[in-house]
Amino acid sequence: MNRRFSSKTAICIFVLPAFLLYAVIVIFPIFLSGYYSTLEWDGIGKSVFIGLKNYVDLFINNNDGFTKAVMNSFILAGLNVFIQLPIALALALILSRGINGESFFRIAYFIPVIISTVVIGELWIKIYNSDYGLLNTVLTGLGLKMLNHQWLSDTKVALAAVFIPVVWQYVGYHMLLMYAGAKSIPKDIFESARIDGATGIKTAFRITIPLIKPVIRVCVVFAAVGSLKFFDLVYILTNGGPLHATEVPSTLLYSTVFLKYMYGYGSAMAMFIIVECLVMTFIIQGIFKSGD
Numbered sequence: 061m062n063r064r065f066s067s068k069t070a071i072c073i074f075v076l077p078a079f080l081l082y083a084v085i086v087i088f089p090i091f092l093s094g095y096y097s098t099l100e101w102d103g104i105g106k107s108v109f110i111g112l113k114n115y116v117d118l119f120i121n122n123n124d125g126f127t128k129a130v131m132n133s134f135i136l137a138g139l140n141v142f143i144q145l146p147i148a149l150a151l152a153l154i155l156s157r158g159i160n161g162e163s164f165f166r167i168a169y170f171i172p173v174i175i176s177t178v179v180i181g182e183l184w185i186k187i188y189n190s191d192y193g194l195l196n197t198v199l200t201g202l203g204l205k206m207l208n209h210q211w212l213s214d215t216k217v218a219l220a221a222v223f224i225p226v227v228w229q230y231v232g233y234h235m236l237l238m239y240a241g242a243k244s245i246p247k248d249i250f251e252s253a254r255i256d257g258a259t260g261i262k263t264a265f266r267i268t269i270p271l272i273k274p275v276i277r278v279c280v281v282f283a284a285v286g287s288l289k290f291f292d293l294v295y296i297l298t299n300g301g302p303l304h305a306t307e308v309p310s311t312l313l314y315s316t317v318f319l320k321y322m323y324g325y326g327s328a329m330a331m332f333i334i335v336e337c338l339v340m341t342f343i344i345q346g347i348f349k350s351g352d
Contacts, residue, residue, distance in 0.1 A: 090334060096327035103323040114328035124316070126329065129300075129307040130336075132219060136226070136308070137287035137340075144227045145234055145279055152238035153264050166239065169232035177229070181296030184225040188212050188297075212298050215305040222297050222306050229293070230286075234279045241272035277348045284344060285337045309333050 097114050101107035118126055151169060155162055172180065187194045188211040196208045211221040245268065253263050269276070291310035294300065300307035300315070309329055317326035 090331075093327045093330045093334075096324055097331050099324040099327075101323045102321040103317075104321075107324070110324070114325045117325065118328050118332065124312065125304045125307060126309070126312060128304055129309045129312045132306060133288050133290065133308045135219065136223060136290060137284045139223050140226065140230075140283040140287050141280055144231055145276075145283055147227070148231045148234035148279070149238055149269075149276070151231070151235045152242055153268060155235075156239050156242035156268070157260070166236065170236050171232070172229045173233045173236075175229070177292040178296060180225060180229055181293055184228075185212070185297060188221055213302050215302050218298060218302060218305045222294055225293055225297070226290075230283075234283065237275055237279055238272060241275035242268050245271050273348070277344065280348075281341055281344050284340050288337050288340060289333055309336075 098109060098111055099107040100110045100113075151165075155165055159165075186192075190196060190208070190210040190213075193211075195211065199205060199207050209217055212218055249267055249271075250263060253267055258266065289310055290308055291314070294306055294308050295311050295314065298306045300311040310333065313326050313329040313333070316322050316329060
């Protein structure tokens with residue numbers, strides 16, 4: 061009993077520094093943002109307590125297009141889950157079968173993940189440029205000049221144009237997670253399935269995918285929640301434009317706090333993003349549990 065108590069005490073002692081650091085960096089700022097969201101404050105001068113007025117303005121008055129920003133983030137989340145993740149899963153299943161050049165392709169697909177987002181944003185701005193960009197140049201060369209667009213300035217295609225670099229950057233991340241899960245499955249299982257006459261597609265859907273379901277769940281959470289708090293590429297490519305066509309809550313939060321100096325109102329947006337991400341995580345976990 062004493063040994064068990066002493067081991068628990070040792071665990072608490074070793075965990076305590078990390079917990080304190082986490083509390084200072086994550087937990088305390090969340091509660092502080094919750095407090096700021098009840099204030100009318102410019103970040104410098106005197107603050108005035110206004111209760112839930114910021115939340116009323118956020119959800120009811122909605123004069124700044126916050127609802128549009130939230131809808132855009134949900135569209136990105138849906139695109140990431142239903143387009144990006146299937147592509148990543150297909151690549152992972154193909155690579156995990158041991159094709160020629162497996163190591164090369166694994167590294168090649170993962171390289172965009174480690175490249176700076178600023179570099180990727182500037183790269184795709186050049187690709188989308190309406191005058192000398194690669195995309196319009198290729199379309200013109202193929203005789204499809206009628207499809208040329210000002211990709212980041214057209215409200216009809218701007219959000220899709222932002223989504224493509226997101227897929228290009230992060231598909232390798234999810235692919236590597238699923239690939240690692242697939243490679244961890246014992247080879248005896250696949251050999252038994254092959255002896256029983258299972259084809260590659262049947263093996264993928266009956267064995268590989270069910271066994272890497274925990275990894276897929278993690279990828280779905282990362283893809284969905286990451287889309288809800290997405291900021292960097294949108295800010296670099298369009299800064300939320302044109303006409304808020306690509307605005308997401310994080311870019312609107314940035315302009316509200318650092319350009320309009322509405323710290324209380326911006327904190328209300330931050331609290332919504334936090335709650336939104338938590339709710340989305342619980343929903344996804346519940347869906348996967350019900351599937352089990």
